Amino acid sequence: MKMPSPKVGLLAALLLFSGVAGAKALTPEKPADDPASVVHQLYEAFEHGDMAALERLIAKDASWTYYGPASQLPFGGTRHGPAGVADFFAKVAETLDNPVATQLEYVVTGDTVAVPGTEESTVRATGIRYKADLVHVFKVRNGKIVSFEEFIDSGKVLLAFQGDKSVDVSAGGDAMATATPGSRRLVDKSVGKAIFTTCAGCHGNDAKGLNYMYAPNLTGQHSDYLARQLTNFRDGKRGKMDDAHGFPMVGRATAIPGADGVKAVVAYVAGLPKLAAAPVASRAVPASIVDIVPTCATCHGAAGEGNFDMQAPALNRLDRTYIAQQLVNFRTGKRGYHADDPQGALMAASVPESLGSDAIAALAKHYGRD
Amino acid sequence: MSQLELWSRRRFVKASTLAVPVIAGLAGAAGFAAPLAGSAAADLQNRIAGTVVVKDDENYEVWRQSMIWQRAKADRRPDMIVQAERIEDVQEAVRFAATAGMKVTTRCGGHSMAACFLRDRGMLIDISRLDGIAVDKAAKLAVVGPGVFCRGLAERLAQDDLAFPGAHCGTVPISGFLLGGGVGMNTNAWSQGMSVFAVKAVDIVMADGRLLRASESENADLFWAVRGGGPGLFGVVVRFHLQCFDAPKVIWGATYTFAFAELDAVTRLMDKLVPQLDKDVEVLYSVAALPGVAEDAPVDQRQRIYLDVNAFAASEAEGRRKLALLQRDPLIARALDKVEDRAGSFDRYYSDNEAAFPQAYWMGDNIWTDRPMEAIAVLKRHIPDCPAPRGTPVVLYMGTNSMPDAACSRIGRFYVAYYLEWDEPAQEAPSRAYCLKVFKELKAVAKGSYINEMDQEGRPEDIRDCYSPKAWARLEQLRRQWDPQGQFHGFYGQS
Ligand SMILES: Cc1cc2nc3c(=O)[nH]c(=O)nc-3n(C[C@H](O)[C@H](O)[C@H](O)COP(=O)(O)OP(=O)(O)OC[C@H]3O[C@@H](n4cnc5c(N)ncnc54)[C@H](O)[C@@H]3O)c2cc1C
DSSP, X not given: OOOSOHHHHHHHHHHGGGSTHHHHHHSOSSOOOSHHHHHHHHHHHHHHTOHHHHHHHEEEEEEXXXXXXXXXXXXXXXXXXXXXXXXXXXXXXXXXXXEEEEEOOOEEETTEEEEEEEEEEEETTTOOEEEEEEEEEEEEETTEEEEEEEEEXXXXXXXXXXXXXXXXXXXXXXXXXXXXXXXXXXXXXXXXXXXXXXXXXXXXXXXXXXXXXXXXXXXXXXXXXXXXXXXXXXXXXXOOTTSXXXXXXXXXXXXXXXXXXXXXXXXXHHTSOOOOOOOGGGSOOOGGGTTTHHHHXXXXXXXXXXXXTTTBOOSTTSBHHHHHHHHHHHHTTSBSOOTTOHHHHHHHHHSOTTOOHHHHHHHHHHHSBO | OOHHHHHHHSEEOOOSOXXXXXXXXXXXXXTEEOOOTTSHHHHHHTTOSSEEEETTSTTHHHHHHHTOSSSSOOOOOOSEEEEOSSHHHHHHHHXXXXXXXXXXXXXXXXXXXXXXXXXXXXXXXXXXXXOOEEEETTTTEEEEOTTOBHHHHHHHHHTTTEEOOOBSSTTSBHHHHHHTOOOBTXXXXXXXXXXXXXXXXEEEEOTTSOEEEEESSSSHHHHHHHTTOGGGOSSEEEEXXXXXXXXXXXXXXXXXXXXXXXXXXXXXIIIIIGGGXXXXXXXXXXXXXXXXXXXXXXXXXXXXXXXXXXXXXXXHHHHHHHHHHHHTSHHHHTOSEEEEEEEEOHHHHHHHHHTTSOOSEEEEEEEEESOHHHHHHHHHHHGGGOOSSEEEEEEEEOOOOOOOSSSOOOOOSEEEEEEEEESSGGGHHHHHHHHHHHHHHHGGGOSOOOGGGSOTTTOGGGGGGGSOHHHHHHHHHHHHHHOTTOOBOOSTTTO
């Protein structure tokens, strides 16, 4: 993606430092192979489910150890190579729900990287949610991870597997899970974060959207698109009163202090960890929309990844409900109605009146996140 | 399951910037800063996951203004703003403030039109990021973070066929709304008149940083204060435990538009007929200017009355039955316009209502009253002189419940509010003066006011009238008991 302007690009790169994507922005074309960068890429690959990167980053004979009784913790013990690591995650997936991990810092000594952090998961069998302190210790050679050790408070994990409620942190429910403070860190006191205060109630603290507020994920979306939509809401080019879930945006977008405020809040969002895109490329196109998809792809890309030059947003970052609603809005004159919104008008013109609800549902399902 | 899926199951979230060499030297970059080593801010910042902003910070002013939801920005400046990320942050912040001799106020949605949370000294703790909803369907209970918006709560509960008397506007967070009492939906049927009586318990951070549970059985006197203490509360509520109700299958409704000349007739209907309807029929009217009519046009031409009726019903048939008595009234036939047989949901209710709520520059005031005809007589005299481009009186029937003993101690059969909205800074002062004049006059027919929508800046001396004299005294006494050092700011104008 081309950056809208060098200035915005630079700002975004700086702001990125509070999120996972930070190092990515600074990562040169060819990924760096110093130990910290390799470990960082591994965490990124975890987040995005990027198998190819994992194959690349983990040495064929790597050892992967989770300290805990393998007889009782299915993912405990030592495994070897990428296949062993995949088995480890298979066991995690079979037994734990909603795992969330935090990494507090990287302590680099020669080829060793130690990452203190926490892990919080719900044991599926008992419903107990534990939160355990841990240290990940990686050894990296020639750009590949040759050993991984997870030193975790596995006593706590074991108690959770045994149904011991004393370790349950879900008093307020899973939804109450919160972040852990970092130690040596820079603090984001940016204008963008300040302004985002008024966005968070609907789009969520992490901008990943809240379905119960009908508010879409903003992360991973093209910054120029976000800025244009905020401006459209401010200028009466989007958010008519009968656009039920768009209308509330008018007030909020207008509350943003000026065009600089819009830029700042968009840059802040650009720096947040991104929700993984929908795997559109691996989805078969249903027969009912096989004729329509090529039209969408012209602007939004084959995988719905969006296209900066065409000023088309990423569809694969949006949820299905939102996509379907927007298609209806374009079709019914609730979006793309303003002469001064050429991108919207183009989209409105591209949605034929004949596009029925089945086709809309199929398109949303094809491009959208679950 | 594909390997790809397996990998992505374990989601990794990075909580903070990595201490990798590549970032060295960026501490000076715009917006990012490690707080000055050894400074007060740094001490606190090192202990919390949230954000500490002090007056010396470059972006302080944007942070300060961002705390206020509306566009009119009260000009008061706390020494420190702490945006909490988790409950422990709130505890740390309160403890820190105690040591540093700072007074504390809390902000959640920042909707208070007086921005009563913003004071010239001390620490402002922003808890809007404490969110999350956990529902126990069988027990009809929900544990909800203060930052959750009423619309979101309604949608989430609907997934479990449950409901809660949230605010009439979807973007209001439950926090300040509930603590001040809560003029919520269907409270006449669900919660003895005010939403706060559907709060079963709260988790609250006290002046010494302790996290306590307050309910009818635990710290009952504190719970008494929580239920209505609002902006005068001496603690920070970080979780609400809510009693939920069976969701209505339909919100069966109608809206009738009347000429301004029918104001007395519509008010009489509210006074005499509406109390005969079932308790789960909510009736309100607003008086609002027709869009596009000149501001100096005669009031009859410009203003219309919108009577809105909603039955929280188990079926369409039941909804029809509940509205029938009202619909048979001869006044209804005189409506200039009408929408009937509206099969609504919370989503539709919030969507339809959104436009009615001021989003820009605004203030307002309200009274509780048992004498709607007299209140309207006062308003009718003043409406033609309203200097704000948009002035909207609202009259809502509240019922005649006897409320449980709690700080929330004032209510009337009717809630009469008046919202003023303006576009230009020059319109602000006359609007405020007008509102003050009208409400000083309305006091003669009032049974006090509702703290959450009261003009705290204009008539701080009347804040005590939002409480019964007994409740006011008890609130003071409990404050001395629970917050002997005066760690928390009192009501606006008091500290
Ligand atoms: C558009 C709009 C629509 C509204 N609709 C309604 C309505 O339908 N019914 C109704 O009753 N009211 C309504 N209100 C008024 C609303 O209830 C108040 O503005 C309320 O203060 C909003 O809550 P908040 O969390 O934004 O409070 P804030 O403005 O953030 O805070 C107000 C005060 O409440 C206290 N407070 C807030 N949260 C906490 C906490 N967790 N712990 C301790 N103290 C706390 C603080 O002392 C603070 O000074 C509306 C307001 C707006 C702007």
